[in-house]
Amino acid sequence: MNETISVAHNYKNERLIETWQLYLLITILSIIISLAYQKIIMTQEVYYSIYGSQMEEYRIDDLIRFIEKFQIWGYIATPLIVWLRIAFVAFLIQLPFMIKYIEIPFNDIFRITAFAFLALLSADAVRFFYLFFLPKESITADALMMTPLSITNLLNRNNYSDIAYTFLSRINVFEFIWGYVIYRGLYRTGKINKIDSLLVVISVWIGILVFIIAFNLFLKTL
Numbered sequence: 001m002n003e004t005i006s007v008a009h010n011y012k013n014e015r016l017i018e019t020w021q022l023y024l025l026i027t028i029l030s031i032i033i034s035l036a037y038q039k040i041i042m043t044q045e046v047y048y049s050i051y052g053s054q055m056e057e058y059r060i061d062d063l064i065r066f067i068e069k070f071q072i073w074g075y076i077a078t079p080l081i082v083w084l085r086i087a088f089v090a091f092l093i094q095l096p097f098m099i100k101y102i103e104i105p106f107n108d109i110f111r112i113t114a115f116a117f118l119a120l121l122s123a124d125a126v127r128f129f130y131l132f133f134l135p136k137e138s139i140t141a142d143a144l145m146m147t148p149l150s151i152t153n154l155l156n157r158n159n160y161s162d163i164a165y166t167f168l169s170r171i172n173v174f175e176f177i178w179g180y181v182i183y184r185g186l187y188r189t190g191k192i193n194k195i196d197s198l199l200v201v202i203s204v205w206i207g208i209l210v211f212i213i214a215f216n217l218f219l220k221t222l
Helices: 002-013 019-041 044-051 057-099 106-132 162-169 173-188 194-221
Strands: none
Touching: 019 057, 019 106, 044 057, 057 106, 057 194, 106 173, 162 194, 173 194
16 A cells, blocks of 8 residues: 555656646647648649549649638647547546546546657657658658558558558557557556556557547448
8 A cells, every 4th residue: 555655656746747738748749740741741732643633623722722721720729639639538548447436537647648649649740751751743642641650551451441451550659659658657646557557558549449440431421
């Protein structure tokens, strides 16, 4: 019991950055990556390369203008979107603790999830630099959907169904780091052991994956 209290106490006192500062950093980085992606990667030339065989030039120009009009709203909404993404995952993590009456403050779980979110931002940054160094004519729809350091980079996309490919794309280094950060953070609260921390991470990861696959299938029915 004393060891558990000591771990929890040290966990709260080893903060190098406050949660609101971490959230602000994530929001700023998200905006920067999104802005760089839209201004540097998604040029008019790339739009023509991707949609040239499907649409007339004037329709592509209309699409570009339409996207540009709503980009500013996307940047404005970024703080809310980031908060919702982190809070949603934090809620999924806290849910089994609520069922088992294990008291871990939501703020602590939110903080752990926010740190893990940095791994996902790193994946977005790596994708940006990958596309940045590609010749413009080589940027295709598949290239834009590339998952950095994923097992799917070694596979032929045509050999797998959409569901299987989506699942395999989630097996990558950044997802592993995301899971490890959450696993380590939960254990360091001193409220659960390593096995339970691992089980929570795996359960939440599977739950999010099922949600993503279901959402993608729903979009295809529209």
